[in-house]
Every structure is written in C-alpha cells, then in structure tokens.
Amino acid sequence: MTTPATANASEPVLQVRAVPGMARFDAAEWDALATSPETLASGDETFNPFTSHAFLSALEEAGCVSRRTGWLPLHVRVEREGRLVAAAPCYLKSHSQGEYVFDHGWADAYERAGGSYYPKLQVSVPFTPVTGPRFLIAPGEDPDAAAAALVAGLRALRSETEASSVHVTFMRAREAEQAAALGMLPRTDQQFHWVNEGYAGFDDFLGALASRKRKAIRRERREALSEGITVEHRTGADISEADWDAFYAFYQDTGARKWGRPYLNRTFFSLIGERMADRILLVIARNAGRPIAGAINFIGDTALYGRNWGCIEDHPFLHFEVCYYQAIDFAIARGLKRVEAGAQGEHKLARGYRPVPMHSAHDIADPALARAVADYLKRERSHVRAAIAEYEAMSPFRRTCEDSSE
Numbered sequence: 589m590t591t592p593a594t595a596n597a598s599e600p601v602l603q604v605r606a607v608p609g610m611a612r613f614d615a616a617e618w619d620a621l622a623t624s625p626e627t628l629a630s631g632d633e634t635f636n637p638f639t640s641h642a643f644l645s646a647l648e649e650a651g652c653v654s655r656r657t658g659w660l661p662l663h664v665r666v667e668r669e670g671r672l673v674a675a676a677p678c679y680l681k682s683h684s685q686g687e688y689v690f691d692h693g694w695a696d697a698y699e700r701a702g703g704s705y706y707p708k709l710q711v712s713v714p715f716t717p718v719t720g721p722r723f724l725i726a727p728g729e730d731p732d733a734a735a736a737a738l739v740a741g742l743r744a745l746r747s748e749t750e751a752s753s754v755h756v757t758f759m760r761a762r763e764a765e766q767a768a769a770l771g772m773l774p775r776t777d778q779q780f781h782w783v784n785e786g787y788a789g790f791d792d793f794l795g796a797l798a799s800r801k802r803k804a805i806r807r808e809r810r811e812a813l814s815e816g817i818t819v820e821h822r823t824g825a826d827i828s829e830a831d832w833d834a835f836y837a838f839y840q841d842t843g844a845r846k847w848g849r850p851y852l853n854r855t856f857f858s859l860i861g862e863r864m865a866d867r868i869l870l871v872i873a874r875n876a877g878r879p880i881a882g883a884i885n886f887i888g889d890t891a892l893y894g895r896n897w898g899c900i901e902d903h904p905f906l907h908f909e910v911c912y913y914q915a916i917d918f919a920i921a922r923g924l925k926r927v928e929a930g931a932q933g934e935h936k937l938a939r940g941y942r943p944v945p946m947h948s949a950h951d952i953a954d955p956a957l958a959r960a961v962a963d964y965l966k967r968e969r970s971h972v973r974a975a976i977a978e979y980e981a982m983s984p985f986r987r988t989c990e991d992s993s994e
Contacts, residue, residue: 600669604741606662606678610645613663617672621724626731628721631760632925636720637886637893638713642863644677650856653714657851658682662709662745666737673726674734676756678742679710680749686851688717688931689757689777689948694964698752698957709746711756715851717779717931718893719946722759723766735766739951746953754951767949773958775948775965776972778979780934780941782912782927787920790913793940801938801984805913812909815875819914822870823887831870832857834879838898852896871914873899873906883911885918892919894929912939934979943979945972 610618618641621627628634637643653659659679666674684692687710695705711722725734742754756767768774787793794802813819822831836854860868869885869892881899885892897911915927929936937943950965952958 602673602737603667604737604744605665605667606741606745607665608663609648609661610641610663611648612665613641613672613675615641615645618675618724621672621675621726622721624725624727626725626727626729626734627723629731629762631719631721632890633720634889636718637864637867637888638716638718639677639720639724640864643860644713646856646859646863647714650853650859652852652856653679658685659710659714662749664711664738664741664745666734666741671726673729674738675724676711676722676738676742677713678745679712679714680707680751681710682706684708686715687712687755687757689755689775689946691755691950694957694961697960698954701957703752703954703957705752707749707751709742709749709751709754711742711754712758716895717758718895718928719758719760721763722756723763731762732766732769735763736770739767739770739772743951746951752953752957755948756950757948759947759949761947764947764949772949772951773962773965774969775950776969777946777948778943778972778976779931779946780929780936780979781944782916782919782929782936782939782941784919784923784925784927789920790917793916793920796986797940797984798986801940805939808905808908809913812903812905815903817873817875817880817903817906819871819873819910821914821918822872823868824866827861827865827868827870829858829861831872831879832861834872835870835882835884835898837900838879838882839884839896840898841900842896842898869918871910871918873910875901875903881906881910883914885915887922888924890925892922892924892927894927908935908939912936912941916940937979937982938984940984942983943976945976 622639623635647653648661658681662678662680664676664678698705723735723738725731746754764774836857840850867887869887871883872879873881880901883897885894892915894911894915919927
C-alpha cells in the first residue's frame with residue numbers, strides 16, 4: 589500500500605505505506621519518533637517501554653505476534669522524500685483476543701447480520717493494556733497533519749486488506765481528540781492507577797488513608813509474609829535466565845487459568861531480558877528459598893507499569909503484596925509519579941489505586957454498523973463517567989475531617 593497525503597499542495601507529498609514488521613524500521617529512527625516532543629506532548633512520560641523498538645521487535649522475533657497467532661504486523665510508515673516522519677504500530681487481526689478493549693459484542697452482532705467482522709486492523713501494543721503513544725511523529729513535524737496522514741493510511745489499508753474496521757486502543761488523550769476530529773468514533777473506559785503524592789515512604793502513603801483501610805493493608809502485608817515468605821526485587825544485570833525460568837512458570841499458570849493459552853512465550857522473556865533489562869523490575873516471592881510467585885513490571889521515566897503475575901503456591905494476600913504493595917514501595921523509592929497496574933480490578937481501589945479514564949478510537953467501514961456502534965459508545969461514555977465518579981466517592985483516602993489516629 590502506498591498512499592499520497594499532504595495538507596499543503598506546495599509541500600512535498602507524504603507517502604504512506606504499510607510494512608510487515610519492525611525489521612523494516614531502524615531501531616534508532618523508530619525510537620526517535622516514539623520519544624519525540626511531538627509524540628509525547630500530551631503526557632508526562634518521556635519514554636514508554638512498550639512502544640520502544642526493543643519491545644515490539646521482541647514480540648515479533650519470538651513469534652508471539654504473527655499470522656499464526658492472529659496478529660499479523662502491518663505497521664504504517666509515513667515518509668516525506670524518503671525520510672520517516674510518522675509511524676503507527678498496526679496489526680491485521682483475525683480475532684479480538686489480547687486487546688483489553690472489548691468489541692466481541694460488535695463482532696457477534698455484525699456476523700449475525702451477515703457481515704464479516706474479521707479481519708480488522710488494530711493499532712496497539714499487543715497484550716498490553718497500557719496507555720501510550722499510538723501516533724508516532726518525528727521532531728519538528730505538524731502533529732495534526734501527521735495524525736491525518738496516519739489515519740488516511742489506516743483507512744486505505746483497511747480497504748486494501750478488506751478489513752471491517754480500524755481500532756486504535758490505549759491512546760493518549762490528545763491522540764483521541766485528533767482521531768475524533770478526523771471522524772473516528774471515540775471510546776472511553778477506565779483503569780486504576782496509584783498516584784505518588786510525594787510520599788517519603790510506604791508508611792507516609794498509609795498515613796493518607798482512612799484508619800480502617802490503613803489497618804487492613806498492614807494486616808494484608810503481615811499475613812502475606814507470615815509463613816516465612818520473602819520478597820526480592822531483580823532488575824538490570826541481576827535478572828538471570830533462572831529468574832526468567834521461574835517467572836515463566838508463574839506466567840503459564842495464570843495464563844492457562846485465565847484465557848487457556850498464554851500469549852507470551854519463553855523466548856520473548858529472554859529477548860527483553862537481553863535488550864531492556866534496565867527497564868524491567870521482577871518481583872519474586874520465595875518460600876524456603878524456592879521461587880513461588882512473581883510479577884513483571886516495566887520502568888518508565890515517570891511511571892512503573894505492572895504487567896503480568898503468576899504463582900505456583902497459593903498464600904493469602906500474596907498477590908496484593910507482590911503486585912501492588914511492592915510496586916508502590918519501588919515507585920516511592922525511585923521517585924516515580926504513578927503505578928499503572930493493568931486492566932480491570934475494582935479490588936485495587938481499596939489499596940490506594942484511583943480510577944482514571946482510558947481512550948480509544950474506532951473507524952468502521954459499514955455505515956449501518958458504524959451508526960449502531962456510535963450510539964452504543966455514547967451511552968457507554970455516560971456509564972464510564974458515572975462509574976469513575978462512584979469510584980472516587982469510594983476512595984480509601986482520608987477525608988479532611990477524619991481522625992488520622994490508629
């Protein structure tokens with residue numbers, strides 16, 4: 589696919605094309621786009637580990653994303669006179685798994701009406717419900733013009749591949765506004781994030797909670813480690829292949845129970861261990877020296893991203909300790925602004941995590957399906973706003989007039 593696009597007839601034409609994999613991008617040129625001021629202007633993060641060339645290429649090289657797995661890479665390149673000026677991580681999908689923004693109902697309705705919902709195009713980081721840049725724009729480029737070129741390219745690719753739709757998920761708020769201005773359908777959802785209010789330590793954070801919640805968390809932490817269980821942090825060169833072996837066993841157990849087949853394979857973890865170990869925090873719990881549970885986190889410049897967890901022994905509250913409280917400890921020690929602990933999970937609210945909105949945008953070829961989805965999304969946005977307000981009212985944090993004593 590090669591599509592000419594330009595906002596000004598006097599300027600060189602932008603050429604938009606799809607390429608089958610991250611190998612068609614030089615790592616430095618991709619990362620320059622992913623970390624440019626034009627790409628990151630609407631957020632506080634100057635490096636998102638998941639949109640890095642290292643992470644995305646590891647998914648491909650390990651075979652986690654491929655035609656066989658239903659995630660065929662067709663990344664979009666925008667060039668001007670041979671120079672890369674914008675890009676988007678894009679996949680041709682034959683299903684709706686591993687996305688965390690659910691459109692199964694749309695697919696079912698369209699199939700019942702005689703349509704073919706698959707294939708579809710997904711602009712995202714596979715298996716990763718984390719907000720990050722989706723419209724990657726070179727320094728000095730006009731962000732709106734680049735976004736328009738990317739959307740035009742995605743629509744042309746949709747037509748060429750006979751896909752039903754384009755879905756840009758977990759995008760930044762500014763990108764969602766750009767997409768809506770270009771005629772895409774906006775969607776909102778919510779997650780729970782922990783926010784660092786300049787806490788000096790975990791006890792300082794607990795001091796901001798209502799007395800009952802504070803006591804509950806202290807009890808959970810004691811009970812999680814009451815049977816002699818210890819917890820350690822591994823990052824950088826301290827992460828060994830034995831650590832990856834242990835973590836992969838945990839990950840397989842959780843993946844098999846939740847969705848039948850884990851999305852990531854053992855090779856992927858070795859690859860990211862080689863390429864971005866300094867951006868990884870492994871939290872490993874041990875019982876009598878034997879690894880029994882663990883969580884993988886990725887380290888951004890201002891945020892810690894909790895991703896996968898698993899265990900081979902069940903212990904009360906160990907999940908909360910390994911996934912949430914240890915992440916908070918690490919974030920405070922590193923001076924990070926927040927912890928993003930992944931999709932769903934109302935139980936995070938009682939542990940100091942707050943509701944925040946998530947954004948996506950959708951472009952559907954069939955006008956009848958587009959109208960139905962637009963109506964659904966309008967009602968859904970209202971429900972999400974109400975849910976966020978309700979969660980805020982349930983916050984475990986102390987009210988101004990509440991006694992802070994034990």
